Amino acid sequence: MGEMAVREEKEQDPRIPRIVSCIRVVPDFPKKGIMFQDITTLLLDPKAFKDTVDLFVERYTGRDICVVAVDQQRAASSEQRAADDALPRSWFLFCMPNLCWFVEVESGLLLLTLTLLLGPHFDVNGYDCEPTAFAESSMLEIAALGFNMIFLNMTGVEARGLIFGPPIALAIGAKFIPLRKPRKLPGEVISENYILEYGTDCLEMHVGAVQPGERALVVDDLIATGGTLCAAISLLERAGAEVVECACVIELPELKGRERLNGKPLYILMESR
Numbered sequence: 001m002g003e004m005a006v007r008e009e010k011e012q013d014p015r016i017p018r019i020v021s022c023i024r025v026v027p028d029f030p031k032k033g034i035m036f037q038d039i040t041t042l043l044l045d046p047k048a049f050k051d052t053v054d055l056f057v058e059r060y061t062g063r064d065i066c067v068v069a070v071d072q073q074r075a076a077s078s079e080q081r082a083a084d085d086a087l088p089r090s091w092f093l094f095c096m097p098n099l100c101w102f103v104e105v106e107s108g109l110l111l112l113t114l115t116l117l118l119g120p121h122f123d124v125n126g127y128d129c130e131p132t133a134f135a136e137s138s139m140l141e142i143a144a145l146g147f148n149m150i151f152l153n154m155t156g157v158e159a160r161g162l163i164f165g166p167p168i169a170l171a172i173g174a175k176f177i178p179l180r181k182p183r184k185l186p187g188e189v190i191s192e193n194y195i196l197e198y199g200t201d202c203l204e205m206h207v208g209a210v211q212p213g214e215r216a217l218v219v220d221d222l223i224a225t226g227g228t229l230c231a232a233i234s235l236l237e238r239a240g241a242e243v244v245e246c247a248c249v250i251e252l253p254e255l256k257g258r259e260r261l262n263g264k265p266l267y268i269l270m271e272s273r
């Protein structure tokens with residue numbers, strides 16, 4: 001079915017407006033200016049939650065795919081850190097003009113990089129989601145530019161990526177593969193590290209979870225900049241899987257995350273309000 005036909009079908013499906021109405025929009029969370037799309041209120045409504053899963057199940061039944069979902073490690077802002085002080089943290093990176101510190105707290109590793117250039121000031125906070133070129137840069141390249149920024153990478157943060165994948169997989173009779181934050185999977189893993197516009201992400205997958213040539217669907221609750229899905233696709237493709245499509249409940253279209261998916265189809269149920 002073409003993109004237009006899918007759009008028209010969704011517009012006529014009475015389940016969609018109900019799902020949309022169950023997603024709470026929280027202004028100014030986790031920081032001022034962000035309209036946070038809160039799916040926890042959808043989970044409180046069993047009918048709407050089931051409808052959400054069913055819509056994906058209807059689309060992916062009989063397509064010979066395995067289901068992959070994401071539980072990624074995400075850098076957060078200093079405000080988020082303050083609000084979440086009880087959680088353990090693994091490492092952080094902070095820069096001042098001309099000076100970059102990268103500190104691995106858990107392992108005790110301290111790496112100091114003196115940078116030579118004065119760079120522009122970037123206030124890097126959670127959900128400050130204007131995609132920038134520096135999302136493509138490596139961490140040390142960023143440091144070398146002397147950006148004035150604070151990264152804080154937390155562990156123990158509850159993730160939304162694993163909520164929708166398992167029920168979809170069970171219903172379509174597919175295996176389910178979690179992509180998890182570092183040091184959560186006990187077996188041998190492959191990892192994908194990358195930088196977003198407001199932090200760093202790392203995903204891991206068990207070696208052997210997916211076989212070369214297997215068809216995979218990547219599921220997450222929301223696409224913003226597309227960094228998370230992009231990393232998931234890359235991890236699966238490195239393992240030889242064919243990523244057939246990405247599926248999310250919500251898209252934040254203004255962030256143009258689709259454009260980072262290198263042409264992979266993206267199926268969404270709704271755009272953010």
Ligand SMILES: O=P(O)(O)OC[C@H]1O[C@H](OP(=O)(O)OP(=O)(O)O)[C@H](O)[C@@H]1O
Pocket residue numbers: 070072074157158159160161220221222223224225226227228229257
């Ligand atoms: O398209 P992107 O810019 O990569 O953003 C999308 C990701 O952002 C959210 O997770 P988040 O890291 O905010 O927190 P979570 O731990 O609650 O899933 C969401 O669950 C997606 O996984």
Ligand SMILES: Nc1ncnc2[nH]cnc12
Pocket residue numbers: 034035036037038127129222224252
């Ligand atoms: N506006 C938003 N609401 C919920 N999760 C997000 N992840 C990135 N941006 C988000």
